[in-house]
Amino acid sequence: MAIFLTKESKVLVQGMTGGEGMKHTRRMLAADTDVVGGVNPRKAGLVVDIGDRRLPVFGSVAAGVGSTGADVCVVLVPPAHVRSAVTEAVDAGIGLAVVVTEGVPVHDTVAFTDHARRRGTRVVGPNCPGLITPGQSDAGIIPADITKPGPIGLVSKSGTLTYELMHELRDTGFSTCVGIGGDPVVGTTHIDCLQAFEDDPDTRLIVLIGEIGGDAEERAAAYIRDHVTKPVVAYIAGFTAPEGRTMGHAGAIVSGSSGTATAKKAALEAAGVRVGSTPTETARLAEGVLGGLQG
Structure with a gap:
């Protein structure tokens, strides 16, 4: 058993194609996390090869959820874009949003956590390492080893x-x-x-x-x-x-x-x-x- 995150969790990474996004996606995959794709509106349609995985990049969270059945997102976007990223994930029906980004304006956090609470999405963070269920899944930047x-x-x-x-x-x-x-x-x-x-x-x-x-x-x-x-x-x-x-x-x-x-x-x-x-x-x-x- 575990809380919030299990081996069945399917993870989208918002900001996957950036430097930090690629690094931590690689680490999550190494921990057996079922990363099913990334989200970047400017790079929709791109396929990223990480190890033996070919991960699609979607133009929106809704598209990623519709294609993969993702129920978790890891947010690795700049602080100014976190509010819109989490709001988009909530509106797409994501059940768990893990916000690693630090420096998020407090008024933005108040807005998106309230929106998430009303829509039934759990937010972990912001400014956090995420969460790990050892041997099952790792969503965020926590070392798995x-x-x-x-x-x-x-x-x-x-x-x-x-x-x-x-x-x-x-x-x-x-x-x-x-x-x-x-x-x-x-x-x-x-x-x-x-x-x-x-x-x-x-x-x-x-x-x-x-x-x-x-x-x-x-x-x-x-x-x-x-x-x-x-x-x-x-x-x-x-x-x-x-x-x-x-x-x-x-x-x-x-x-x-x-x-x-x-x-x-x-x-x-x-x-x-x-x-x-x-x-x-x-x-x-x-x-x-x-x-x-x-x-």
Whole structure:
């Protein structure tokens, strides 16, 4: 089992013919992702050879869906074009849109995530590495060779910390790893993933990675307390960050105690979550909890 992405998922890449699009399409194919084509209105009709695959380029998402039955799109277009790309995918009936692009204007994200929500499309991102169900499919830019299938579900704001925890827990493995992105507005939240992992029978433990800024982790803690029965282990990045600064893509300015790493840690621990002080300690906590479940 997995959440959001399986071996049956058929993926279109919006921006496939660009440099980044070609690179990451090649990597997705190497991970056994069923990439069925790309979308570029200026290059419709082109066929791109990648390895032993010949991938058609469609002039629109609707044309790609109609021809291939695609149900997932990976968006690798410049920030100014993301809103129209996601809107087009939603209107074409795509069920999952993975927006890797960073630097998307927040008002654009608000518009396309609202449109997607009303039409029943899940958006992951923007400014995210995407998601991977090891051994089945990889939609985005997450390295596929640093872990294996297993019983842990991972949800993370940070792309690089997603990779680090995947590597730290590579001997145990994951059901699905989701990098939700750290922008102020994202399409899929910690809570969305917590709910999906709670419902997934093959996910036995959840690892949550957060960052300073905003209140997403505090809201996740409240959800865990009230709705999650599976064990959760967490890591919060930013304990040494100066207060009052916007740090990287944390998504908000830290003010007072709201949004600080200490406040987030306290909220999660009050909900019964074990919180590691480093990624390595978090991984060891996860292994210990999982070992107790198996024992």
